[in-house]
Amino acid sequence: MHNHLETAHQCIELVPIFKTLSVEDLKQVTSLVHEQQFTQGETVFAAGTHADALMIVAHGQVKVYQGAANGREQLLYLLQPGDFDGEAALFKEVTRTSSAVALVDTNVCMISRQAFQALLQRAPQLALNMVNAFGERINRLERQTTAVTTTSVEGRLADYLVETAASFPSGAQFTLPMPKKDIAVYLGTTPETISRKLKLFEDAGLLQRFAGNRVQLTDVDQLALISD
Amino acid sequence: MHNHLETAHQCIELVPIFKTLSVEDLKQVTSLVHEQQFTQGETVFAAGTHADALMIVAHGQVKVYQGAANGREQLLYLLQPGDFDGEAALFKEVTRTSSAVALVDTNVCMISRQAFQALLQRAPQLALNMVNAFGERINRLERQTTAVTTTSVEGRLADYLVETAASFPSGAQFTLPMPKKDIAVYLGTTPETISRKLKLFEDAGLLQRFAGNRVQLTDVDQLALISD
DNA sequence: TTTTTTACTTGATTCACGTCAAGTCACGTA
DNA sequence: TACGTGACTTGACGTGAATCAAGTAAAAAA
Numbered sequence: 001m002h003n004h005l006e007t008a009h010q011c012i013e014l015v016p017i018f019k020t021l022s023v024e025d026l027k028q029v030t031s032l033v034h035e036q037q038f039t040q041g042e043t044v045f046a047a048g049t050h051a052d053a054l055m056i057v058a059h060g061q062v063k064v065y066q067g068a069a070n071g072r073e074q075l076l077y078l079l080q081p082g083d084f085d086g087e088a089a090l091f092k093e094v095t096r097t098s099s100a101v102a103l104v105d106t107n108v109c110m111i112s113r114q115a116f117q118a119l120l121q122r123a124p125q126l127a128l129n130m131v132n133a134f135g136e137r138i139n140r141l142e143r144q145t146t147a148v149t150t151t152s153v154e155g156r157l158a159d160y161l162v163e164t165a166a167s168f169p170s171g172a173q174f175t176l177p178m179p180k181k182d183i184a185v186y187l188g189t190t191p192e193t194i195s196r197k198l199k200l201f202e203d204a205g206l207l208q209r210f211a212g213n214r215v216q217l218t219d220v221d222q223l224a225l226i227s228d
Numbered sequence: 229m230h231n232h233l234e235t236a237h238q239c240i241e242l243v244p245i246f247k248t249l250s251v252e253d254l255k256q257v258t259s260l261v262h263e264q265q266f267t268q269g270e271t272v273f274a275a276g277t278h279a280d281a282l283m284i285v286a287h288g289q290v291k292v293y294q295g296a297a298n299g300r301e302q303l304l305y306l307l308q309p310g311d312f313d314g315e316a317a318l319f320k321e322v323t324r325t326s327s328a329v330a331l332v333d334t335n336v337c338m339i340s341r342q343a344f345q346a347l348l349q350r351a352p353q354l355a356l357n358m359v360n361a362f363g364e365r366i367n368r369l370e371r372q373t374t375a376v377t378t379t380s381v382e383g384r385l386a387d388y389l390v391e392t393a394a395s396f397p398s399g400a401q402f403t404l405p406m407p408k409k410d411i412a413v414y415l416g417t418t419p420e421t422i423s424r425k426l427k428l429f430e431d432a433g434l435l436q437r438f439a440g441n442r443v444q445l446t447d448v449d450q451l452a453l454i455s456d
Numbered sequence: 457t458t459t460t461t462t463a464c465t466t467g468a469t470t471c472a473c474g475t476c477a478a479g480t481c482a483c484g485t486a
Numbered sequence: 487t488a489c490g491t492g493a494c495t496t497g498a499c500g501t502g503a504a505t506c507a508a509g510t511a512a513a514a515a516a
Contacts (some may be wrong), residue, residue, distance in 0.1 A: 015271070025318035031365075032288055053377035066260075066370060066374040066378065068374060069455070070358035072377075072378040073378070074374040074377050074378055074504095076370055076373065076400070083500095087359075087363070088360075088366070088425070090358055091356060091360060091363070092360065094363075097367060097371070098368065098370065102476080122240055123354060126355055127352075127355035127358075127359060128355055130359050131315075131319055131355060131358050131362065131455070132319060132320070134314075134317035134359065134366065135315070135322075137366055138324060138362065138365055138366060140367065141358075141366065141369040141370065142294060142304055142326065142372060143294070143324065143325070143368065144373055145302060145304065145369060145372055145373045145376065146294045146296055146301075146302040146304075147296075148373060148376060148377050149302050149376050150296035150301070150302055150416075151296065151418035152473095153471075153472080153473070154472090157458060160246075172258060178414070179493070179494095180493075180494065181493080181494095183448075188377040189473075189474085190474060190475085191493085191494075192473090192474080192475085192494090192495080192496085193472090193474075194471095194494095195494065195495055195496080196495085196496080199495080199496090210447075211481095211482085214480090214493090264482080328474090380502075380503090381502080381503070382502090407462095407463070408463075408464065409463080409464095417503075417504085418503080418504060418505085419463085419464070419465095420465080420466085420503090420504080420505085421485085421502090421503060422464095422466090422467080423464065423465055424503090427465085427466090439465095439512085440512090441463095446502095450490075
């Protein structure tokens with residue numbers, strides 16, 4: 001549906017760190033990216049491997065997670081088109097500490113360290129853009145850490161639902177973007193608990209559930225209040 | 229005990245992002261820092277305020293935490309001499325999302341955005357150093373998030389003890405660097421639980437407790453194993 | 457010193473959530 | 487159509503850890 005150049009270009013345009021580049025530099029970037037496709041469930045990169053490229057999601061959805069010794073895992077990011085990960089690899093040798101898999105069929109763009117360094121020569125302000133991007137990510141992580149430790153599963157799920165619903169027309173039915181198992185991991189809980197809490201919300205008249213993982217929030221305000 | 233210049237200089241030397249600077253540039257940095265002192269318990273900066281400077285801890289210890297709606301809080305960083313926070317302020321207007329208080333009498337060095345921007349002109353590679361520093365911080369936060377959600381309080385406390393003990397002579401008695409209340413917040417639990425777990429460790433012969441919040445780990449290996 | 461405050465300990469109780477287990481439902485396949 | 491297979495639901499149960507409450511120790515102030 002998209003040829004290489006078109007996809008790559010869209011991909012680049014979406015990324016905040018390239019926002020301030022001149023048209024010429026953008027062209028340069030576009031020519032340097034390497035496009036890759038992944039089918040649902042396929043591993044994009046694995047923890048412990050050598051990282052030498054920045055990954056940008058063009059189409060689809062990628063989850064980035066970290067495993068723990070006891071087999072549990074924590075979902076760190078849920079990358080949407082335009083989101084990226086692996087910036088650290090652009091500056092020095094690093095080993096990946098997290099893994100990433102495609103949740104749906106996904107296109108990503110890779111920019112190798114080498115290519116990026118060349119780019120940096122042309123456009124030094126890129127470094128500043130990177131710093132900003134990092135700053136935002138740090139903020140996000142700080143908030144996530146705080147949320148996970150100070151709020152209940154119920155609150156986090158309510159939050160998640162409200163946030164997810166926000167990307168659909170207000171009051172509309174929508175399909176949960178990932179299987180319950182992944183939602184569970186994302187919120188640091190189990191599929192069973194997700195199921196129970198959803199039922200609880202339904203019984204309380206806050207939402208309705210339909211076949212095929214579809215839900216409709218009927219009382220967004222109330223849901224938003226739960227996150228205490 | 230230290231005059232201004234001496235302290236400021238030590239302070240700068242400790243900071244990783246200034247490591248690659250030339251002697252001349254370092255001198256310049258030193259002249260630009262503004263030293264401040266805080267007594268135990270004093271607020272270094274508060275959430276919601278305007279941030280316009282990088283803060284570097286010279287002597288003492290500073291805790292950086294984030295409050296939640298329900299009154300709980302999450303400790304994000306425990307800054308030791310050489311650690312810093314607020315880098316985001318060096319590039320653009322930001323509002324602080326976290327607060328910081330001195331846990332003991334503390335000296336910090338402040339570098340204003342203005343001063344830093346001037347510095348950046350002289351030494352562009354600073355931006356790259358910043359990116360690296362950010363990368364490490366992100367890694368730290370990712371690990372912290374994962375640890376909090378996937379391991380038990382017992383494991384986290386054991387980890388914390390082993391890590392803290394590492395900065396003292398092996399096998400020596402040492403004083404816990406902060407009140408139990410703060411340790412509790414740091415590990416995402418309560419002072420009561422900390423108390424109980426410490427007793428549990430003591431009963432198991434893994435450590436000994438003494439007056440004045442002093443402890444001595446007697447079986448570090450075993451403690452390190454608990455962190456499952 | 458005594459008094460007051462603050463930090464810490466310990467116990468009893470409660471509860472949210474994870475775990476285990478047994479379905480049920482939907483969907484693809486032979 | 488029957489048969490799997492994997493995703494979801496629901497119940498019963500156990501447990502780690504928060505909460506509530508009442509103390510004790512230690513540090514600061516008077």
